[in-house]
Amino acid sequence: MKRNEKIFVLTCMAAGLLGVHASAxxxxxxxxxxGWAAFWIVVCLPFVAIGFRRISKYVQQNPKNLTLLAxxxxxxxxxxxxxxxxxxxxxxxxxxxxxxxxxxxxxxTAVLGLIVLLFQAxxxxxxxxxxxxxxxxxxxxVGPICSWIVYHxxxxxxxxxxxxxxCAAFAGDLLTYITTSIELGLAYPGASLxxxxxxxxxxxAVTQVPLAIAEGLLTVVVFNVLEKYSNRELTQxxxx
Amino acid sequence: MIGTDRYGYASRLAHVTPQSKLLTMAxxxxxxxxxxxxxxxxxxxxxxxxxxxxxxxxxxxxFIRMMRIPAGFMVLATLTIFIGRYAPExxxxxxxxxxxxxxxxxxxxxLQGISICLRALGVVASVYFLAMxxxxxxxxxxxxxxxxxxxxVELMELMYRFIFVLYExxxxxxxxxxxxxxxxxxxxxxxxxGTLVAMLFVRxxxxxxxxxxxxxxxxxxxxxCTLAEEYESGHAVYxxxxxxxxxxIAVFCMERGLTA
Numbered sequence: 418m419k420r421n422e423k424i425f426v427l428t429c430m431a432a433g434l435l436g437v438h439a440s441a442x443x444x445x446x447x448x449x450x451x452g453w454a455a456f457w458i459v460v461c462l463p464f465v466a467i468g469f470r471r472i473s474k475y476v477q478q479n480p481k482n483l484t485l486l487a488x489x490x491x492x493x494x495x496x497x498x499x500x501x502x503x504x505x506x507x508x509x510x511x512x513x514x515x516x517x518x519x520x521x522x523x524x525x526t527a528v529l530g531l532i533v534l535l536f537q538a539x540x541x542x543x544x545x546x547x548x549x550x551x552x553x554x555x556x557x558x559v560g561p562i563c564s565w566i567v568y569h570x571x572x573x574x575x576x577x578x579x580x581x582x583x584c585a586a587f588a589g590d591l592l593t594y595i596t597t598s599i600e601l602g603l604a605y606p607g608a609s610l611x612x613x614x615x616x617x618x619x620x621x622a623v624t625q626v627p628l629a630i631a632e633g634l635l636t637v638v639v640f641n642v643l644e645k646y647s648n649r650e651l652t653q654x655x656x657x
Numbered sequence: 658m659i660g661t662d663r664y665g666y667a668s669r670l671a672h673v674t675p676q677s678k679l680l681t682m683a684x685x686x687x688x689x690x691x692x693x694x695x696x697x698x699x700x701x702x703x704x705x706x707x708x709x710x711x712x713x714x715x716x717x718x719x720f721i722r723m724m725r726i727p728a729g730f731m732v733l734a735t736l737t738i739f740i741g742r743y744a745p746e747x748x749x750x751x752x753x754x755x756x757x758x759x760x761x762x763x764x765x766x767x768l769q770g771i772s773i774c775l776r777a778l779g780v781v782a783s784v785y786f787l788a789m790x791x792x793x794x795x796x797x798x799x800x801x802x803x804x805x806x807x808x809x810v811e812l813m814e815l816m817y818r819f820i821f822v823l824y825e826x827x828x829x830x831x832x833x834x835x836x837x838x839x840x841x842x843x844x845x846x847x848x849x850x851g852t853l854v855a856m857l858f859v860r861x862x863x864x865x866x867x868x869x870x871x872x873x874x875x876x877x878x879x880x881x882c883t884l885a886e887e888y889e890s891g892h893a894v895y896x897x898x899x900x901x902x903x904x905x906i907a908v909f910c911m912e913r914g915l916t917a
Contacts, residue, residue, distance in 0.1 A: 443730065444730070444734075445727040445731055445734075445781070446727065446777060446780050446781045446784055447686070447776055447777035447779060447780025447781060448731075448734065451687075451690045451691050454690070469806070469808075469809065472808070472812075473808055476808065480869075481865075481866075481869045483812065483815065484815060484868050485862070487812055487815030487816045487819055487865070488816075488819050488823075488862070488864060488865040489861065491816045491817075491823050492857060494816070494820050495820060495823045495824055495827055496854065496857075498659075498824070499827070499850065516854075520858075528809075532809075532813050532816055535813075536793075536816070536820070538784070539788045539796065540660040540661055540662055540788070541659070541661075542660065542661070542723060542726040542727060542785075543727075545780065545781070545784065546686070547686065547690060601734060601737070605737075605738050605773075608741065612742075616737050617737050620733055620734075620736060620737045621733065624733075634847060635847060635851055635854070637851075638847055638851025638852070638855075639851045639855045639858075640855075641851070642851055642852050642855035642856070643855045643858065643859075646855070646859060647855075647859045647862070650859065650862050
């Protein structure tokens, strides 16, 4: 092997090892060009506006819902700080995409996700303000909608609850990761757009596929405990 | 306190009007993102870093530690941009041949990757100037003054308060579980983490009911009203904003002049 080939292989291996400990799929601050950053903000606006109208209605119906929603948002933020043992042996942080969508519905999750991602960007430096649109679209819109559809679809066809919950959380995480790869591929297409998207998907698969499986398993455990001890709350949220 | 919050409250700029810091962050990060130049990015990192350390009083090692947080994502994403598939006759810096093609890094892709990383770090430094010098409650107060919908700001303020309450609860449950060997082995770890999340949800629900009862009993059930703090004038920060943006534009023009 030539010298420059050795350098290349060693650099890739070192970068791969570093990446294993990368947190969830937040596109970092300033990583997207200005055009794409603005585009994703515009794309998110209608979803956030619908979610906001829905939340306003909830709060008008019963002011108690304001504290409940705020605590649900805080719960989602704290969830992202939790370490879950990944199936590959390393540790990852759950995104809470599936759990949030099943508990609160996709429209509410869009607004709560926006605030959670804003706090994460300012307090934890996960994600960013310029990439907020792209992150909200993948983690608070596409992922939760997918999870919600999968959960209710599987429940309707008579799938066992544990299976539906696992598939919803797994699919939500997977679609979040695919959407982020598409967003990055569109921003940096290189020689071919499809090639760039596949390249991003391939490199992030190392961390994201094990995370999706881990989060799916964790969400099933969470649901079993919730069903056992807090049926009343789940019924109020129309989950059961 | 979590993340940048501990620096925000301890900063010498903590009592300066938050609008001035918001404006500085917005102008410098938009210029860094729009001008897309390596020298502008370097100037932004240095100037905003210097402002956070010298004006805000944060320690240099803390600022550098915070700048390293997004490294995981940056390495993975930039690696993807760095590496490409090329024809065997392409002049590459480093790479390896698989079949008909060479997979590696060219001068162009390396320059693009470095430029993106520096630009991202420039914007990160600008945002840290805001985050490490402004308590979160001041940022939400500034958003209220900027006519962001009141319900959204109220939700943010309540959520921010509840984050610390839930963090404390989570740590207490986790310590109790760990002291009973709850995280010994993968299966136990999954069961304990799942129970922890579920219990946290139940506690959050119960707490929201108690907090609402407390608010209602004090006549504040409809909305949460707080008094705004009196701030010091932000002249120094506005001057900083003008100086950094002028320097960014000057460096950009010089770079263009050199390359033309």
